[in-house]
Amino acid sequence: MKTTKGLISFLIALAWAGSAQATADKSMLNQKLPELKLDYLNGRPTTAGKPMIVEFWATWCPPCRTSIPHLNEIYKKHKGEGLVVIGITQEKRDVITQFLQKVPMNYSTALDLNGAFSRQFAIQGIPHALLVDKTGKVVWEGHPMALTEKQIAAVLK
Numbered sequence: 001m002k003t004t005k006g007l008i009s010f011l012i013a014l015a016w017a018g019s020a021q022a023t024a025d026k027s028m029l030n031q032k033l034p035e036l037k038l039d040y041l042n043g044r045p046t047t048a049g050k051p052m053i054v055e056f057w058a059t060w061c062p063p064c065r066t067s068i069p070h071l072n073e074i075y076k077k078h079k080g081e082g083l084v085v086i087g088i089t090q091e092k093r094d095v096i097t098q099f100l101q102k103v104p105m106n107y108s109t110a111l112d113l114n115g116a117f118s119r120q121f122a123i124q125g126i127p128h129a130l131l132v133d134k135t136g137k138v139v140w141e142g143h144p145m146a147l148t149e150k151q152i153a154a155v156l157k
Contacts, residue, residue: 033138036117038111038112041093041110044108045108047086051155052086053071053132053147054086068105071085081156085108086108086110093111127143129142
């Protein structure tokens with residue numbers, strides 16, 4: 001009986017988590033991205049006048065881990081065109097450092113330990129990505145796997 005109740009609770013939690021992916025209470029579309037006051041693990045990238053993908057993620061999030069190779073590919077393909085990709089997490093530095101040894105993120109990784117930056121977006125589920133044009137305006141938001149090559153090309157012009 002305990003096992004069945006536990007399984008049911010787990011499935012309900014899993015369904016809720018799945019439905020919460022890449023959602024936010026307020027949209028950032030057509031708004032200027034706030035200054036990225038974060039603690040960067042591998043150096044702060046130059047972002048002024050550059051198109052960006054900003055993703056909110058966590059090591060414990062299976063969809064987030066699935067999107068990392070996708071973002072690595074996007075970054076590899078477009079970094080020469082000026083695209084900056086930043087993965088933002090609220091987890092501690094040692095957790096992220098250990099995770100990156102197993103799952104490389106070839107783009108910038110930033111810590112938002114107190115969640116102050118992330119709270120500005122009222123994000124309800126992760127992964128959640130923002131596509132930002134060269135002027136700093138958010139032109140798309142959603143699950144990073146839903147980001148299309150056409151949308152990326154538009155901000156690279």
